[in-house]
Amino acid sequence: MFKALRASLALLAAFTLLLGLLYPAAVWLIAQTAFSHEANGSLISYQGKIIGSALIGQNFTGERYFWPRPSASGEKPYAFSTAGASNLNPANPALIDRVREHIAVLSNAHETQSGTIPADLVTASGSGLDPHISPAAALYQAGRVATARNISLERIHALIKAHTENKTLGMIGERRVNVLLLNLALDRASGDRP
């Protein structure tokens, strides 16, 4: 019993040092040296300011921007510290009502679109911070953005195409468009932010 106690205390202390401090520090050292952009959150600077992370979605509500997916992140969409999913089950009336509201807003803002609505535009993501939408969801919004910015639709389509990420090896994951990067490219293209 006493032997086991002594061994437990000694090993716990030693392992705490090795696994709790040395191991993360070693990973940190290499990560910061070789992959400092990724290790620090893939932050994007623009005109000397950090405008966000390429991995973390942001809320865009303006007419001139592509909109991201709905976010169930705590008190306000895309809030980082309260990131979360809706956790509503498929039959929950609260889910149906929420989707109905989103559909109404989307249909209003995109009157020229008459077909079905891309599912990702009305469903909340797992993290509440999803940086991506589907290419279909981007195309759905293209007309509105083109009108608001007074840019040709072809130009917008070309930007969407340039920002579409493909499946890895042609099969892993989904085809997707990073909303923040696309909107940044839009601002650059419109000359708002030279």
Add this chain to the structure above:
Amino acid sequence: MSFLSLPFAWWAQLALFFVILLVAMRPFGLYMARVFSGERTFLTPLMQPIENVLYKLGRIDPHEEMDWKTYTVSVLMFSIIGGLALFLFLLYQPFPDISADLALNIAASFVTNTNWQSYAPETTLTTTSQMIGLAVQNFLSAAVGFAVLIAFLRGLARDSSKTLGNFWSDLVKGVLYLLLPLSFFFALFLVTQGVVQTFGEASVVSPLDPTASQIIATGPVASQVAIKQLGTNGGGFFTVNAAHPFENPTPLSSFFQMLAILLIPAASAVCFGAMTRRHGDGRALLWAMFLFLIPLALVSLMAEHQANPLLKALGVDPALGNMEGKEMRFGVFGSTLWASLTTATSSGSTNAALDSFMPLAGLIPLLFIHFGEVVFGGIGSGLCGLFVYVFLTVFMAGLMIGRSPEYLGKKIGIFDMKMVSLIVLIPAFLTLGGTALAVMTQAGQNGAGNPAEQGFSEILYALSSASHNNGSAFGGIKSNTPFYNILLGLCMLLGRFGVITAFLALAGSMAAKKSTPASAGTLDTTSPLFIGLLVGVIAIISVLTFIPALSLGPVAAHFHLMAAGGLG
């Protein structure tokens, strides 16, 4: 709803995934067998000096053989000390304050390899608590589970022996030769994908759209996510776990995290074959696991591939499937396969909201947990659990053909069957008893986050997850209350250490037996017939135990949705 409706890319991904797993597990399992048989490996020159220092500090003689009781006492002592230290560490972390019941829950959760998360890490824990408290237990609880498996395998391999090896040596070897090197390289891979590893301050963002402000926090995430997956722990650095872009930024990071979750549990079956020199029996166990995993994963993929009929009726395009609670980069396939793999093992990590899955797709993770997490299972504990079902199968087959049951030449006696029964019954009793208690009390009912059947499913899922040491959740449940923190904490502790004690007693009993050579009347435990029987026994035992509860939850929800939306 049919298998044929699934997209080709899904089949291709499934094939790629399992081919990589099958190729990787063999050399890895053989390596593990060498490590725990005390043979030299390529890491010995590097790790031996560290090993010696650790033994010296603990005044441990790594060659001292332990009987099952000493082995058990050592396991329990090490876990109690680790749990107590973590509990106090959390209780006295400088900021924010943690209630005693929550600290108990977290400590129980991490020392039992469960990683149930009642708390929101972002707002509850300091980086220090995560790194020094939780991540260390991620390593140690996994290594403890693995040590128990190694002791169990020695029990099967040895002949007329009183002992099962040395726990301290098995623990140290598990960390130094297995988990630490793997985690180190996996963490670096994750960083290349965008998982953060920094001690820097949070960044305040000035976004393009001035209506959106954001504060982006980071931390030493990669080092923690690596061990969380390799050790089948599953506790996230962030609340939303592997759905968070900083934990799982790309489809590739998700793919390799799934492989990391399955690698050691699958390689363990190879290790078993090598340690007992019965490769055929190891392969038979793998067959049984795959016979569960692949069909059930396919059922859940089919259920998610169909979109929610209630949304379709509103004019939502069904092409992407059921996207509520899922990340765009993973899509339905990457989220649904993940859910199957993390509940088949005891990982419990999630990259999507299971609560928002279609009812049948939500049923599959529950079923995997109810099978006792023996389909690959948690590191160490999963394969031990599968042996228990093997004994049960051999016993039933013995009854049918009128011969005394034996496995690997060892006769299975009354004491062994008592232990087998305990191991099957403890988690079942905790799950169903706990669920009954929760649904009968106001404090329990208050936890339900969704209405109707789904509220019940959330409670059932929480108790199943805790009692079987999985850690995943139907996330809508509000479980950070004294009632759930204490109830789930107890379920985790009893479900882990009650079962481990019985495992080791069984291992001791096996080791003491004399192995008799096979004769014409010996049941062949490598034949397809036996594999089929084993699958049947697992299915019948778990289904009979849990079907009544499941039919009140996900099954009822499925019919509810069918009636409302015309589900095929």
